[in-house]
Amino acid sequence: MTNFTFHSPPRVICEIGGLKRIGTLMAGLGVSRAIVICDAGIAACGFAGRAVAALTAAGMTATVFDQVQADPPVRVVRAAVEAARNFGANGIVGLGGGSSLDTAKLVALLIHSEQPIEEMYGTDLARGQRLPLIQVPTTAGTGSEVTWTSVVTSEANEKKAIYSSQLLPDVALLDAELTLGMPAHVTAASALDAMVHAIEAYTSRTRKNVVSDTLAVKALDLLGGNIRKVVADGTDIEARSAMLQGSMLAGMAFVNASVAAVHALSYPLGTRFHIPHGHSNALVMGPVMRFNMPVAEKEYAELATHLLPGHRFVDASAAAEAFVSELEQLVASVGLETRLSQLGVTEADIPEMAREVTVGIQRLLANNPRDMNSEEVAGLYGAVL
Known part of the structure; x- marks a missing residue:
């Protein structure tokens, strides 16, 4: 195809042990209150705690939402958005596999939006600006850390995709240490x-x-x-x-x-x-x-x-x-x-x-x-x- 448009995040960092930089990276985006979006497994293995420690060391207040589920249901996305609002987050960290990263994108976009998520299904239908967003994958598979799409499970139990350039993160951080020991x-x-x-x-x-x-x-x-x-x-x-x-x-x-x-x-x-x-x-x-x-x-x-x-x-x-x-x-x-x-x-x-x-x-x-x-x-x- 001769005519095309190519979308990508502005910055990709590949660094073994790079999770420790998450605080300085977030601070550079002007964030003072960050929420880490992940699942219970990522929290249990200590990765979320390490992210919070790095954020805190950089002078931020940080918390964790660790209730993401596979093929994230819309109700879980809404719960994550509500948690981020209640915390007063002005920056989002996605940490985990594709479901956590897809959820983090939507939290960053929906937190200050009144647009129902159902109106976003499709291409370029999302409105508004997202919060600063850094995506940190813990699996080598989905590539969600560099995509402008988020896939959720609707209330009718169907997979729905949202394609929007606002979903591209500010930084994709690849730290191979986070994938060690994966089954x-x-x-x-x-x-x-x-x-x-x-x-x-x-x-x-x-x-x-x-x-x-x-x-x-x-x-x-x-x-x-x-x-x-x-x-x-x-x-x-x-x-x-x-x-x-x-x-x-x-x-x-x-x-x-x-x-x-x-x-x-x-x-x-x-x-x-x-x-x-x-x-x-x-x-x-x-x-x-x-x-x-x-x-x-x-x-x-x-x-x-x-x-x-x-x-x-x-x-x-x-x-x-x-x-x-x-x-x-x-x-x-x-x-x-x-x-x-x-x-x-x-x-x-x-x-x-x-x-x-x-x-x-x-x-x-x-x-x-x-x-x-x-x-x-x-x-x-x-x-x-």
Whole structure:
């Protein structure tokens, strides 16, 4: 695509041990009262306390909201906004995985807004200015720290996305120390989520562009080259840092080029069965990519050289097949369940999920390289049941 607009945060800091700088960074944004938005697990492991200590040391008053839930329900977002208002926050720190970071974005925007969150669903519909915002990921997966989107679960139990340039943070802070010791299955699922971001950005039918392409292939270099290392050894700090960088680049790529059918099919698995987002993507990635192969072979072949460096392929068809096969083998090798039935999904659930995808998530299917109808979506679910 020749004409495009690329959005990114003004500053990215990648520094091992960088969480200790959160206070001086927030002070530089003029903040005096900061609230850290996270989940209970991040609070329990001490990361939120470390952030508060750094903020306090820089002269700020700080507190924590630690009730974020996966696939954040709108009611939890509202509770976080209310907590921030009651505290009198004038700066927000998002700390954790994608759900915490997405919640933090909305808190920063909604705290002084009277606009109902339901009016923000879609693109460029949010109004008002957000508070200063710093995003600190603790997983290498969502890339939410550099995106201008926030995904929530509506009161009708549907995933809804808000796209707004106001959601881009002032600073994205990548500290690989925060990812050390992450369980292998969480590491694997998060990494596969980031790899899907890179792949779907590169194959996007509607918004693919030269900047997102460049970021996507570098992201795949970093992610593919380190995923097995971090799954095997949770203490490899250099590999962990590389994964955070790959996730960040993939996040920049996909938010500007868009994701597609893999994400569309993963959404009902998250809202209905509470399967973690990265794992949901991993479950349906292989079938969707094989469905796309007739029209995406060229792009898959190009990506094969980054996932399988040094391999020599007879032709584009062989390269594309090797690329998809390698991803399927990767999913099978990292210890995640590979069948929907292992996670509570039954054949009876498939028709309604397929309807939800083709009716309610058409915005993502429109970006997919190949058109997909409800019967085809049901078949893809069935392939991994």
